[in-house]
Amino acid sequence: MQPQNEGERERVLKAASACVAWESNASRLNRDESSQSQPDQRYALMAARISIHYMINGGFLGAGSEANRDNNYILDHVDRLKEIPVHIVHGRYDKVCHLYQAEALVRALRAVGNNEVNYFITTAGHGSLEPETDSKLCEIMNDLPPMSPFDRGAK
Numbered sequence: 001m002q003p004q005n006e007g008e009r010e011r012v013l014k015a016a017s018a019c020v021a022w023e024s025n026a027s028r029l030n031r032d033e034s035s036q037s038q039p040d041q042r043y044a045l046m047a048a049r050i051s052i053h054y055m056i057n058g059g060f061l062g063a064g065s066e067a068n069r070d071n072n073y074i075l076d077h078v079d080r081l082k083e084i085p086v087h088i089v090h091g092r093y094d095k096v097c098h099l100y101q102a103e104a105l106v107r108a109l110r111a112v113g114n115n116e117v118n119y120f121i122t123t124a125g126h127g128s129l130e131p132e133t134d135s136k137l138c139e140i141m142n143d144l145p146p147m148s149p150f151d152r153g154a155k
Helices: 006-027 041-056 099-111 131-143
Strands: 086-091 117-122
Touching (some): 006 041
Parallel strands (some): 086 117
8 A cells, every 4th residue: 555645655654664673673682872874765665564564474484375373383394394404593682583482493303303403592682694693604504515406306
């Protein structure tokens, strides 16, 4: 739905900017208190729309078009990950996805017999670009064996 007049447009932009500012502040352990810069309006509209879509529809998981309302899709289907090596990197001070959620996933993976679960807790918040989390993610990616999208059947 598009804003019908300038007043509606201003309210939508203000709400989108507030949504993006909230997510940005909630996602980082250390934030720059002196930074008062507002996000680009087009970015704020796009990012807020995506965030709200995921909030309304229970994330990106679910069966077909059915929304994931109980937020347990991964845990309920963890047996599908039994043979897949898993690396979990989680910020100890994450205010968006709490540490107990990552720990529940680790326990569930191990309970179904996944012996290739690597769990790392960083001194960070939610954001993947926080220094320690970013470093660990890069280390994991750099250690993965080379893959080609054309090697579908190879392991």
